[in-house]
Each structure stands twice: as C-alpha cells, then as structure tokens.
Amino acid sequence: MKKMILTAFALAASNLIADVRMSTLFTDNMILQQQTSNAIWGFADAGEEVEVKASWGSKAKTKANSEGKWKVMLATPSYGTDFSLSIKGNNQLDIKNVAIGEVWLCAGQSNMGWAVGSTFGGEEEAETVDLPNFRIYKSAREHWHEPLDEARDKMAKWKLCNKESALETSAVSYYFGKKLHQELGIPVGIVVQAFAGTPIEGWMPKEIQMNDERTVAGMKQMDEMSEKLKQKGISAEKSLAQHAKELATYNKRVAAGDIMKNKVKKIAPPIITKPSNMGHQYPSHIFNVMINPVRPYGIKGAIWYQGERNSKDAAQAINYRKQLAQLIDYYRKSWHEMSAGNTERYFPFQFTQLPSWNPAQTKPVEGPEAVWSINREMMRLVTEDVKNAYMSVAIDTGDAIQLHPKNKKPIGIRHAYLALKNTYGKDFVDYGPRYKSHTVDGSKMIVEFDSIGSGMMAAKAGEIDTFAIAGEDQKWHWAEAQIQGNKIILSSAKVGKPVAVRYAWAMNPSERNLLYNKQGIPASPFRSDDWDLYDPNAEVITVLKPAKGKTKAESDWQRPEMTQ
Secondary structure (H helix, E strand, C coil): CHHHHHHHHHHHHHHHCCCCECCCCCCCCCEEECCCEEEEEEECCCCCEEEEEECCCCEEEEECCCCCEEEEEEECCCCEEEEEEEEECCCEEEEEEEEEEEEEEEEECHHHHCEHHHCCCHHHHHHHCCEEEEEEEECCCCCCCCCCCCCCCCCCCEEEECHHHHHHCEHHHHHHHHHHHHHHCCCEEEEEEECCCCCHHHHCCHHHHCCCHHHHHHHHHHHHHHHHHHHCCCCHHHHHHHHHHHHHHHHHHHHCCCCECCCCCECCCCCCCCCHHHCCCCCCCCHHHHHHHHCCCCCCEEEEECCHHHCCEHHHHHHHHHHHHHHHHHHHHHHHHHCCCCCCCCCCEEEECCCEECCCCCCCCCCCCCHHHHHHHHHHHHHHHCCCEEEECCCCCEECCCCCCCCCHHHHHHHHHHHHHHCCCCCCCCCCCEEEEEEEECCEEEEEEECCCCCEEECCCCCCCCEEEECCCCCEEECEEEEECCEEEEEECCECCCCEEEECCCCCCCCCCCEEECCCCECCCEECCCCCCCCCCCCCCECCCCCCCCCCCCCCCCCCCCCC
16 A cells, blocks of 8 residues: 555656646757857756757756746857757657758738738749748747747747748748848748737837837727726626637647648637737737747847838828837847847848838829828838848839738848848848939939949839929929939929929839839838928828729739849
C-alpha cells in the first residue's frame, strides 16, 4: 500500500511538471537573423533549467522565471541552411530545417494583408514558385485588451515558399521578400502581421499615446459608447465569457484536425467586436497580440502598409505624421532593448505611401476632401523627420472604386529597391524623382529633383500634366512642364509670378501623365508651400467612398516598366 501511495504521488508530481514549449514563431523551417544574437524564448515550469543548443555550435542556458517564462540570446553565424535547434528542459524539443539569413517584419492593415492569390497575376506567379530558402510566417488576425505573450492562433507556422504558401501570404510582403532573396542570394524570411481596418493607434501601447489629444478623445468616445451598450445588455463581461466558449471550440477543432471554415478558408481564433473598448479599434489592442508576441524576434528591419484608416479627414491625416514617427521610434527602441541591444536601435523602417482611390483628378489641386493627398505628404515628411525611414511610392497603383486594389506587385518590388540600396548597399536606384528645391525666374518656376536615376521621363507620350502652380493669391492652375536634366520648368499663362508648386495633389491623379525616372519608379506627390490644408473652424469634410461600379477591374493599370 505504501509503495502504491508513493507511486501515485510520483505520478501526480510528474504531471505537475510543465513541459518546455515554444510559441508558433519557433517551428520547423524557421529562419534566424544572421550574424547577431537572436532572442529564443518560451515557457516552462518556474525555476526549470532550459538549455538551447544549435547545430552550428552556439548554446545558451537559463532558468524559467516565477511566471514560467524564459529567454536566451543565441549567436548566429553568416547565412546558411539545414541547421537545427534543440531546446531541453524536463523534455526536449527539436526544430529542424532552420535557415539563417535576413528577416523582416511586415505589418499593417488590410492592404498589407492582401494575398498574392487575390492580385493581378498572382495565380500565375504562384504556379511555378519554388523557393525553399524564402521562408514565410503569417498569423491570423487577433486583438486583445491586454498584452499577450503568445497569439492564440494554433496554425501559424513557418513555411517554405511554394505555390500554397505564396498564394495565401501578403502580396506586398511576398514580392518584397522574393526580390530580396533573389538579389542577395541568401535565405530571407518575412514575419507577416496584418489586421484589416485598423488605425495606427491600435498598433502602439496606449500608454505612450496619452499626450495625443485626438487619441485620448477617441478613447473617451469609445468608452462612452461601451457604457451605453452595457445598459442594453452588451457588456465586456458577457463578451469575454462568449469569447472563452468560442476559443475552447476553436482549440478543440484544431486539435481534432477540423481546421477548414469552408473549401478555401481556414478557421481562425475568435475576436471580440463589442463593446468598442474591447474591440480592434481601441488603442493598443492590435499591438497586444499582433506585435507584442513577436518581440523581440531577430529582425533586420520592417515594412509597414497602413494609413487608410487614419485618413478620414484632414486633421486626422495631418496627425498621422506624428503618430507614424512615434510608432517607428517605439518599435525600434523596444526591439533594441528587449533583444539586449542585438536588434539595431535605428533599424530600417519602410512604409507604403497611399495609392490612388476615388474618381480621377480633374482640378489642378483638390481641397481638404482629398484627404489621402494630405496623408501622402505626411508620410513623405516622415522620411525627412526620421532617421533610416523610407517610403515606397504607390501613386500609380490603386483603384478608382475598390479600397483594396489588386496591383500590389510594384509596391513590394519598390520596397525591395529601398532595402537593397539603403540597407544592403547594392547598386539600385531606390526612389523615383524626389523634390529637392525650387527657384523662380520671372513667370517660370524651376523645380530641381534628385534620385533621377538615368534620367526623368513622362509615364506616356505627351507632356507631363500633373503639376500645378499658384501665385500669392493661392489660386492653383495647371502648369506646362518641360524636363531639362534634373529640373522641370513650369509655367502658366494664368500665373504671372508663381510662388508655390504642387504635384499630383489629388485622391486619384493616376490617370494623368505622371513623372518617373527611367528605372520606372514614380515621383512622390509633394507640395512646396506651407499653406493651411484645411480650415479647423469649418465643417469637417470626410473622404467619400466612391459609388460602386458594376464590374471590378480585370487588368492592371499601364505604367512604365521597372527595369531593375
């Protein structure tokens, strides 16, 4: 009897010992950033000793803290493949087919998440792709009101780039990563974290945003709305209880292998939509699950595609300049600190300028109703405000009607140009013509550009018809434009003495004759003036959704070929 009791106690004690486990970031086929020390972390029993060994010779030991969390920094050599990791505590985990190379975070809202399979030429692109050393990690959309150590998505894992994984991943990220992989000739990995319809406020901790009056006012409004819903029986407590039930069902289905929602779509973890202060629009709620659990995974840099949700009116779009700079600084600082200084403090951060949307431009300069033009300018200025920040110009992509255009390939490739030039020092032209300065000579305005590559050109035959100039009266008129080397000479019979210039200042200037360099990269919209972009005392003008067309665009827009 005594022996049986001791055996029972021993079995019970063994069941209390927690196995070492990892989040889905650490799976077969994963990739680690080369020539640095990478954070490797997971969960175990409090005080449990954990040792991580790599097949290339690096190893590290630690103990799980009182909360059962552990982390080590593991040194990596130069790039390579066919490595492995073993993680040993009370049990042992083995991770196979590990690559070492370059890793980039790819985050943002729906246009960042838009899949290759839903883009022009995407199915044809994926049909023949087979790049086993281009690695893709993509997790489901989730949010939460508190920071989580790991996402609830049970099916996220590292995948080799093949037809299946290419079709389902973010098109912008895919074309970016593929171009890097092929040009650098080494393994490349992308960590794709995208959530549709999300404001930038949701992608940062709310604590760092409390000095932003607009963010604080938005939180107050959502809190008040939530209180009203509570009076109608929709409370946070009920939503949490329902979420717990749905999460349990999700976990059971995944464990049983019942993972398909329909013929093409997999099931995903549940999310809370109401009340609003528990939803995905609330500050920090996206960050808590889409970013916090992947920090401080070793990365070289980040690309970002978000801004549509923060471009509903002029004041909001103007505020984006400050918010984007704040997000960049916070990501950089926190990644650097949490990685024990191994992720560069000012790692490259690239973002996508908003594409074209709404009916084609007809006025020389659109007013505050052209909110996206304001946001584009704020993004352009962030590249001047923030060290090591770059912008992929997308003005010649988009759709007059659809908010989610299918022409994502040029954006991803332009992101690759930026990284290849500025991060990897390769001989690439990274930008289209960039406004540098202007001078006035009588009735002519002379605008100077840099980044002209092998020369400037119009998108198509005929003169460039996208510039506008104004005199002291601040009235804008179309300008005739002549290219002379790295300069453009502007004039208008209606402007005797020009003082300001704007280029492509509209929601959708894409049908006009745009300015490019001969490498096929377009110039960014810009303005030289500092005139008020809206009247803060006037009625708020919000961007309007265009009337839906009878059919969706079936082919990509025509644009000069990118030659690099």
